[in-house]
Amino acid sequence: MRRLVPCTALCLIACNAFNNTNTAGDDATATEATAGTTDNPPTTNQPTEGGGLQDTNIYDLQQDKVTPNTLVRVKDVVVVSPTKFSTSGAGSVFVQELDGGEYSGIQLYVYPDTATELMAQGKVPKPGDKLTVVGEYVEYKAMDDTGSETFSEINISLADDIMITGTATAPTPPVVSPPDIANGGALTEVWESVPVTVENVEVTNADLGFGEFEVTGGVRIDDMFFLPEGGPKPPVGTTLTLTGPLVYNFGNFKLVPRSCDDYVGFECEGGNTTDTDTTTGPMGAVTIFDIQQGMVGEGDFVTVENVVVTSPLTFKGDGFFVQDPAGGEYSGIYVYINQNPDMLAVQPGDVVTINGLYGEFYDMSQITAGQAGDVVVTGTDAVPAPIVVDAADVATGGASAENYESVLVTVENVTVATEANNFGEWTVDGGLILDDQFFATADWPKPMVGDAFTSITGALVYSFENFKLAPRTVDDLAQ
Numbered sequence: 001m002r003r004l005v006p007c008t009a010l011c012l013i014a015c016n017a018f019n020n021t022n023t024a025g026d027d028a029t030a031t032e033a034t035a036g037t038t039d040n041p042p043t044t045n046q047p048t049e050g051g052g053l054q055d056t057n058i059y060d061l062q063q064d065k066v067t068p069n070t071l072v073r074v075k076d077v078v079v080v081s082p083t084k085f086s087t088s089g090a091g092s093v094f095v096q097e098l099d100g101g102e103y104s105g106i107q108l109y110v111y112p113d114t115a116t117e118l119m120a121q122g123k124v125p126k127p128g129d130k131l132t133v134v135g136e137y138v139e140y141k142a143m144d145d146t147g148s149e150t151f152s153e154i155n156i157s158l159a160d161d162i163m164i165t166g167t168a169t170a171p172t173p174p175v176v177s178p179p180d181i182a183n184g185g186a187l188t189e190v191w192e193s194v195p196v197t198v199e200n201v202e203v204t205n206a207d208l209g210f211g212e213f214e215v216t217g218g219v220r221i222d223d224m225f226f227l228p229e230g231g232p233k234p235p236v237g238t239t240l241t242l243t244g245p246l247v248y249n250f251g252n253f254k255l256v257p258r259s260c261d262d263y264v265g266f267e268c269e270g271g272n273t274t275d276t277d278t279t280t281g282p283m284g285a286v287t288i289f290d291i292q293q294g295m296v297g298e299g300d301f302v303t304v305e306n307v308v309v310t311s312p313l314t315f316k317g318d319g320f321f322v323q324d325p326a327g328g329e330y331s332g333i334y335v336y337i338n339q340n341p342d343m344l345a346v347q348p349g350d351v352v353t354i355n356g357l358y359g360e361f362y363d364m365s366q367i368t369a370g371q372a373g374d375v376v377v378t379g380t381d382a383v384p385a386p387i388v389v390d391a392a393d394v395a396t397g398g399a400s401a402e403n404y405e406s407v408l409v410t411v412e413n414v415t416v417a418t419e420a421n422n423f424g425e426w427t428v429d430g431g432l433i434l435d436d437q438f439f440a441t442a443d444w445p446k447p448m449v450g451d452a453f454t455s456i457t458g459a460l461v462y463s464f465e466n467f468k469l470a471p472r473t474v475d476d477l478a479q
Helices: 058-062 112-121 288-292
Strands: 053-056 070-079 084-086 091-097 105-110 129-141 150-156 162-167 195-209 212-215 219-221 239-249 252-255 284-286 301-309 319-323 332-337 350-361 364-369 375-380 408-418 426-428 432-434 452-463 466-470
Touching: 058 070, 058 091, 058 105, 058 150, 091 112, 105 112, 105 239, 112 350, 112 364, 150 239, 195 219, 288 301, 288 332, 288 364, 332 350, 332 452, 364 452
Parallel strands: 053 070, 105 150, 219 252, 284 301, 332 364, 432 466
Antiparallel strands: 070 091, 070 129, 084 091, 091 105, 129 150, 129 162, 195 212, 195 239, 212 219, 239 252, 301 319, 301 350, 319 332, 350 364, 350 375, 408 426, 408 452, 426 432, 452 466
């Protein structure tokens, strides 16, 4: 369900380029990819010889005193940003040595199943938490022409490898000269992943694309912590004081304000407050109606009980649809399986309880089931009867499209208006698009213009800025 709600502390980062093969948006193309963000899960290199756990600190990691791909333990660091979650369920958070200074910051990447477990346990790191962490230290080459820059991370693969040991006061961000942290600056590597401040800078380019703008000295400002709604857009000439970690991606160093608190001199809304507990842990039991009507914040870990599976797994095997037994408007949602689908066997009519992370994937609501056991079959029931609707009402821009997202609907006595395009999509009366989400390409019907159908049934999906009807089997296409 697309909605305009404030971005929560766990709002989903949406650079759109992670390796998430979600069928709710399987046609989506990458708009931006970053080494070291939740949107681009790391491909772990093989560990170097020697193995074992090495005690170290962030200073040594950032000054290349530890071999990449080493399992490390870093003690008594403080969280200096909210934890961000992607639609794949992966997490990202910045931490810093208590003494601060040069080379004192690094980013933690948390694998999706680990992030889900942290949510379930109420252990998601928040600003001010003091941590001891265990993970694999890695260096990622950023995506520029030379590959000369790298970005440091610690990859966390077990929930128990993040240990919250208390609270601590984060170091005061140092004031730095803008040219020193812009591309080519003398101190970019020194301040990588460290929160820094640039004072009294002016906006010199208000729109660099991808939510970025530029200020005095050539410093790029990124809206990572304001996604998916997007960050502030101060006009050219605005004077600001800005604070945030310095990151490197797509061939550019960028300052990343964490909330409106990090913008001084310009009023804005959104982002994540940096000095309060913004990660509240599991929300508990909710209904699909609650989610689809905006009563649940993105990034909340939810439990949805006793809903009915209304579809088989998608052709890719990475998700399925469920509905509240009551049926009707706002009763359906997509469940994305962020795990090996062989670990899960569901079929239409199964009654299930789902534990997972609620998010919006390209503006379509979903619950990400991050690990085995997040989907529990508790019984069987009749699949809710599809609701007969007018095709134009559930097509893109239709009056009822939002209401029936992920709900089983039927359109009757429709005629093919356009033939299949390169993506296999074709349309019927009213501009309603038919999607092959449950079909192999060879099995998907490709009717001719003018062909008539007595009825077509399926789940109403939203992808690539269009509502589409996704028949589950050939039986859903009645001629």
